[in-house]
Amino acid sequence: MTEAIKSGRTLPPSKLAHVVLRSPRPKPMVEFYKAFLGAHVVAAIGPMTFITYDDEHHRIAIGAFPGCGDKVRNSAGLEHIAFSFDTLNDLFTAYRQRKAHGILPIWCVNHGPTTSLYANYSAYQDPDGNVLETQVDNFDNVEDANEFMMSPAFVENVYGVDFDPEELIKRLESGEPESEIKKRPEIGPRSIETLPLLNPPPPLVKDSYDIIEA
The missing domain is CATH 3.10.180 (2,3-Dihydroxybiphenyl 1,2-Dioxygenase; domain 1)
Known part of the structure; x- marks a missing residue:
């Protein structure tokens, strides 16, 4: 590990695991991603719903966070x-x-x-x-x-x-x-x-x- 740190290059991840989306409308979002990706819900716990379409435990998570407003178009971000x-x-x-x-x-x-x-x-x-x-x-x-x-x-x-x-x-x-x-x-x-x-x-x-x- 010490030699790797000295190399100056950050170790890249092995894969991109998942995306988490905040939403003021979690039910339509969950239903959309199930249909869009041919996916299924792995778990729905409190404000969070975890969805996958392959062997990863979740690829998309939808969070119904308090105070979440609508998406602002043309704002910085993803x-x-x-x-x-x-x-x-x-x-x-x-x-x-x-x-x-x-x-x-x-x-x-x-x-x-x-x-x-x-x-x-x-x-x-x-x-x-x-x-x-x-x-x-x-x-x-x-x-x-x-x-x-x-x-x-x-x-x-x-x-x-x-x-x-x-x-x-x-x-x-x-x-x-x-x-x-x-x-x-x-x-x-x-x-x-x-x-x-x-x-x-x-x-x-x-x-x-x-x-x-x-």
Whole structure:
């Protein structure tokens, strides 16, 4: 331990374990995250509810803390939470499942390094207005992703290219390789003022997420 301290570099953690969210509306928040993540409640004790979707004891915790007010848009703080999928097929399967619950993305974008669906509960935004991202890596390794992020195309447009998820699903179902669908089209420069996240719709608040029949 002494030699590690002398090295000057802080030991990095092995993983990011969980996120805790304060909320003035804990019941809709819990129901949203159960539907959004395919998760379940591990424990609900006092003001805290602990939720997980994998082998971690909790990934999201919702706290009904006294005096908690509504989220202030455009204030400093956390911008969004991102969740990864292994394949484009998995990403869009989850998209369709959320859509059946009435949960639709507010922004679908191919950043280059990732293909992402930002969410808002009617657009992947949770009931408090926190933005969520679901993504799949577009490159097979970190080296290729880093190379793209240093390319002129990424410098010119760091924000990405919007897409219609239903159109990409049609391409996927037609048998087109995922590697082709993941390739980012180039549209030239893009400014931050064009991003849907700057003016998202107000979040919806529901107490349950029953499947909506088409």
